[in-house]
Amino acid sequence: xxxxxxxxxxxxxxxxxxxxxxxxxxxxxxxxxxxxxxxxxxxxxxxxxxxxxxxxxxxxxxxxxxxxxxxxxxxxxxxxxxxxxxxxxxxxxxxxxxxxxxxxxxxxxxxxxxxxxxxxxxxxxxxxxxxxxxxxxxxxxxxxxxxxxxxxxxxxxxxxxxxxxxxxxxxxxxxxxxxxxxxxxxxxxxxxxxxxxxxxxxxxxxxxxxxxxxxxxxxxxxxxxxxxxxxxxxxxxxxxxxxxxxxxxxxxxxxxxxxxxxxxxxxxxxxxxxxxxxxxxxxxxxxxxxxxxxxxxxxxxxxxxxxxxxxxxxxxxxxx
Amino acid sequence: xxxxxxxxxxxxxxxxxxxxxxxxxxxxxxxxxxxxxxxxxxxxxxxxxxxxxxxxxxxxxxxxxxxxxxxxxxxxxxxxxxxxxxxxxxxxxxxxxxxxxxxxxxxxxxxxxxxxxxxxxxxxxxxxxxxxxxxxxxxxxxxxxxxxxxxxxxxxxxxxxxxxxxxxxxxxxxxxxxxxxxxxxxxxxxxxxxxxxxxxxxxxxxxxxxxxxxxxxxxxxxxxxxxxxxxxxxxxxxxxxxxxxxxxxxxxxxxxxxxxxxxxxxxxxxxxxxxxxxxxxxxxxxxxxxxxxxxxxxxxxxxxxxxxxxxxxxxxxxxxxxxxxxxxxxxxxxxxxxxxxxxxxxxxxxxxxxxxxxxxxxxxxxxxxxxxxxxxxxxxxxxxxxxxxxxxxxxxxxxxxxxxxxxxxxxxxxxxxxxxxxxxxxxxxxxxxxxxxxxxxxxxxxxxxxxxxxxxxxxxxxxxxxxxxxxxxxxxxxxxxxxxxxxxxxxxxxxxxxxxxxxxxxxxxxxxxxxxxxxxxxxxxxxxxxxxxxxxxxxxxxxxxxxxxxxxxxxxxxxxxxxxxxxxxxxxxxxxxxxxxxxxxxxxxxxxxxxxxxxxxxxxxx
Numbered sequence: 001x002x003x004x005x006x007x008x009x010x011x012x013x014x015x016x017x018x019x020x021x022x023x024x025x026x027x028x029x030x031x032x033x034x035x036x037x038x039x040x041x042x043x044x045x046x047x048x049x050x051x052x053x054x055x056x057x058x059x060x061x062x063x064x065x066x067x068x069x070x071x072x073x074x075x076x077x078x079x080x081x082x083x084x085x086x087x088x089x090x091x092x093x094x095x096x097x098x099x100x101x102x103x104x105x106x107x108x109x110x111x112x113x114x115x116x117x118x119x120x121x122x123x124x125x126x127x128x129x130x131x132x133x134x135x136x137x138x139x140x141x142x143x144x145x146x147x148x149x150x151x152x153x154x155x156x157x158x159x160x161x162x163x164x165x166x167x168x169x170x171x172x173x174x175x176x177x178x179x180x181x182x183x184x185x186x187x188x189x190x191x192x193x194x195x196x197x198x199x200x201x202x203x204x205x206x207x208x209x210x211x212x213x214x215x216x217x218x219x220x221x222x223x224x225x226x227x228x229x230x231x232x233x234x235x236x237x238x239x240x241x242x243x244x245x246x247x248x249x250x251x252x253x254x255x256x257x258x259x260x261x262x263x264x265x266x267x268x269x270x271x272x273x274x275x276x277x278x279x280x281x282x283x284x285x286x287x288x289x290x291x292x293x294x295x296x297x298x299x300x301x302x303x304x305x306x307x308x309x310x311x312x313x314x315x316x317x318x319x320x
Numbered sequence: 321x322x323x324x325x326x327x328x329x330x331x332x333x334x335x336x337x338x339x340x341x342x343x344x345x346x347x348x349x350x351x352x353x354x355x356x357x358x359x360x361x362x363x364x365x366x367x368x369x370x371x372x373x374x375x376x377x378x379x380x381x382x383x384x385x386x387x388x389x390x391x392x393x394x395x396x397x398x399x400x401x402x403x404x405x406x407x408x409x410x411x412x413x414x415x416x417x418x419x420x421x422x423x424x425x426x427x428x429x430x431x432x433x434x435x436x437x438x439x440x441x442x443x444x445x446x447x448x449x450x451x452x453x454x455x456x457x458x459x460x461x462x463x464x465x466x467x468x469x470x471x472x473x474x475x476x477x478x479x480x481x482x483x484x485x486x487x488x489x490x491x492x493x494x495x496x497x498x499x500x501x502x503x504x505x506x507x508x509x510x511x512x513x514x515x516x517x518x519x520x521x522x523x524x525x526x527x528x529x530x531x532x533x534x535x536x537x538x539x540x541x542x543x544x545x546x547x548x549x550x551x552x553x554x555x556x557x558x559x560x561x562x563x564x565x566x567x568x569x570x571x572x573x574x575x576x577x578x579x580x581x582x583x584x585x586x587x588x589x590x591x592x593x594x595x596x597x598x599x600x601x602x603x604x605x606x607x608x609x610x611x612x613x614x615x616x617x618x619x620x621x622x623x624x625x626x627x628x629x630x631x632x633x634x635x636x637x638x639x640x641x642x643x644x645x646x647x648x649x650x651x652x653x654x655x656x657x658x659x660x661x662x663x664x665x666x667x668x669x670x671x672x673x674x675x676x677x678x679x680x681x682x683x684x685x686x687x688x689x690x691x692x693x694x695x696x697x698x699x700x701x702x703x704x705x706x707x708x709x710x711x712x713x714x715x716x717x718x719x720x721x722x723x724x725x726x727x728x729x730x731x732x733x734x735x736x737x738x739x740x741x742x743x744x745x746x747x748x749x750x751x752x753x754x755x756x757x758x759x760x761x762x763x764x765x766x767x768x769x770x771x772x773x774x775x776x777x778x779x780x781x782x783x784x785x786x787x788x789x790x791x792x793x794x795x796x797x798x799x800x801x802x803x804x805x806x807x808x809x810x811x812x813x814x815x816x817x818x819x820x821x822x823x824x825x826x827x828x829x830x831x832x833x834x835x836x837x838x839x840x841x842x843x844x845x846x847x848x849x850x851x852x853x854x855x856x857x858x859x860x861x862x863x864x865x866x867x868x869x870x871x872x873x874x875x876x877x878x879x880x881x882x883x884x885x886x887x888x889x890x891x892x893x894x895x896x897x898x899x900x901x902x903x904x905x906x907x908x909x910x911x912x913x914x915x916x917x918x919x920x921x922x923x924x925x926x
Contacts, residue, residue, distance in 0.1 A: 038799055038803055045501065046842050046844055049844055084392075086558075086561060087582075150621075154624055170624050170628070171620050171625070266621050267620075268621075278589060280797075
């Protein structure tokens with residue numbers, strides 16, 4: 001098991017290195033704004049632009065810039081500085097990370113709390129009204145774009161502009177440490193919006209997987225042994241059926257921690273996603289690279305955790 | 321200042337819905353029997369800021385501002401963006417500033433009176449008030465040396481003020497004989513301070529009128545050298561990004577001992593807080609500064625924040641509301657929306673040097689073919705735009721002299737709905753007997769990927785294809801459009817839609833000079849996007865630059881405007897109006913002299 005884990009980690013490091021290289025190349029190959037021009041500001045003279053280019057190291061060959069960048073990360077954990085504000089990328093990311101973590105973790109909790117029970121009940125009560133209603137609703141939420149869903153949620157339920165003034169509106173986010181009550185209230189709608197699509201997917205996948213598992217011989221054996229139906233379903237059925245969900249949860253957590261840019265924009269939550277989007281529009285490469293690295297790190301770590309969890313849940317996949 | 325206030329429409333909204341619906345409510349038409357004529361939608365009572373009551377407001381209260389876009393620079397030496405300007409003119413005191421209602425004459429702000437011009441326009445003397453103090457942590461009286469330092473630091477590469485060259489370059493010692501800036505942040509010989517309340521500018525040319533106009537820009541707001549100089553040695557300066565000191569009625573909330581405001585009064589991308597400057601003396605200032613505090617929320621969806629502004633009490637939206645919010649406000653909240661004319665214009669820059677548009681008759685043909693009324697419709701109708709007919713826009717001196725709303729009555733300009741017959745006539749004059757382009761070039765058009773700009777471009781592409789052109793369109797984000805394509809002459813982009821230049825102060829030179837003067841063409845960050853380089857126009861501009869007197873300058877630049885129209889140097893799109901939305905209990909005052917956005921120093925709560 002230890003060898004398995006170490007191997008997974010080493011593959012993860014290699015994946016990170018590839019992500020760094022690809023992001024670096026994409027920034028230079030695909031059309032994007034000239035960061036020295038943007039930093040210099042409107043109507044800046046060519047002399048100013050050249051000066052800033054030199055200050056930012058943009059006049060060096062690409063391979064030199066790449067080598068300097070990798071060296072800074074590996075040796076100093078230095079992600080560089082924003083071209084605009086000169087603030088360190090590390091500080092910008094760490095400032096925004098709590099908001100993204102708040103959004104991601106909450107959304108996953110709501111996703112699992114809603115998606116799993118619906119999936120289980122739909123599988124057990126197949127073809128009933130509940131099953132049909134829940135799967136139809138799930139289809140709607142899977143199809144609805146997150147941005148649109150967020151706007152609709154605000155227009156229906158926001159305390160200032162909503163028809164039914166129930167939940168806190170856009171722009172009300174405060175950090176947990178500032179006011180836990182307001183923090184929680186400001187995230188209810190974003191959690192629900194972000195979780196809607198994922199919960200729908202989980203419900204549908206778990207339903208399908210559980211229906212398959214409940215037809216297996218060992219389930220019939222468990223029933224034949226006289227176990228209560230609840231124990232048969234939860235201890236034998238769900239435990240086998242949930243492995244695909246474990247994989248998806250890991251990927252979803254990783255992706256959410258990289259920043260749910262649409263949700264953060266609609267609800268005005270100052271997270272990593274919005275930081276990344278603003279940096280892309282400003283061609284603020286150090287921030288783009290930093291946020292992409294962070295997202296990649298989360299996904300790779302999540303995958304490693306999922307693989308280990310998978311091995312725990314299903315002994316068949318453990319290395320011998 | 322470049323036209324970089326985007327007229328946003330959020331994804332999913334139907335463009336033109338505002339125009340279609342509101343046009344039906346209009347009571348007049350621009351052409352009696354033409355069913356497709358642009359219908360003028362009347363303003364309701366209170367929706368025009370002209371004649372707004374700037375004084376007698378209620379003191380106190382906290383204003384909640386929603387701002388989708390973040391500030392770019394809060395250093396008065398770097399700020400060159402409309403949203404930055406709102407903070408600048410609330411927290412700093414340049415030598416001169418405009419009253420919200422006055423588009424033509426700046427009032428003495430830090431200065432005590434209008435400047436004195438001597439030496440046939442080559443010397444400008446300004447006397448400053450003796451009792452204006454810096455806010456914390458500096459806390460002392462402002463002197464003329466602080467103003468001198470503020471202007472000189474504009475040439476420091478770590479500050480890199482974007483308009484130092486064009487407006488302050490004529491000061492002795494600022495530029496060399498070839499027009500290149502040689503000042504680098506140190507003392508400039510042509511700026512002297514004979515005593516603590518007097519500053520004298522000596523110029524190499526009799527361009528006092530232009531310099532006087534520029535004295536209303538934020539660069540002239542005083543900066544204490546002892547405080548800022550160590551910061552200005554950093555690359556880039558940390559003054560304005562981490563530390564600030566104010567002279568205006570408000571200041572960014574900051575550490576009173578150090579002046580550090582980052583993560584105290586300003587959280588980039590999140591919020592900002594303006595509080596009263598404890599050292600501001602209302603007896604020295606024409607600003608009433610009613611509000612106690614201004615809380616600025618940065619980010620969010622434009623439609624959502626517009627609705628939040630309308631639904632709230634002490635709220636307003638700072639940037640341009642989306643067309644659905646404009647429609648909602650016009651129909652359901654008429655007392656909470658204003659439309660400020662003269663907030664700029666848009667046109668399509670076309671390459672005057674290369675390709676098919678090198679021919680003046682081809683340019684005239686394209687001008688004639690473009691349906692400017694359709695552009696106004698896709699932008700939201702006559703509440704927010706009017707067909708553009710020449711290059712000085714409403715509110716800028718010289719607009720009326722250049723032809724006003726109708727513009728010069730040349731054949732390619734008279735029909736704002738586009739006239740294919742006229743266009744084909746000019747194509748024939750250009751050497752295409754069929755009236756259609758029969759060459760092999762494909763027009764390279766690069767535009768911004770914002771929905772309104774794409775919609776504008778579609779109207780223009782339609783006009784081009786109707787004249788036989790093949791068009792290859794590329795839509796990118798605004799920053800890429802300017803810095804990698806349209807601002808780089810070597811890219812040979814034939815057409816760049818939706819560009820424009822907002823006046824820097826009440827002088828038409830600030831609208832026409834940079835985008836249309838030949839020597840302004842530079843290899844990168846070029847703002848003469850059409851590479852206009854007509855010797856006659858250049859000479860006329862050089863002559864007009866040194867004309868003295870507002871009326872004479874207005875006429876001189878109006879004549880140049882007519883030359884630009886005659887040469888069809890670009891293809892006009894629209895004159896902009898600025899819609900602004902506010903909450904129920906807000907008495908918002910618009911800066912009519914600027915692009916029409918809110919003025920924090922005059923706004924109050926009911």
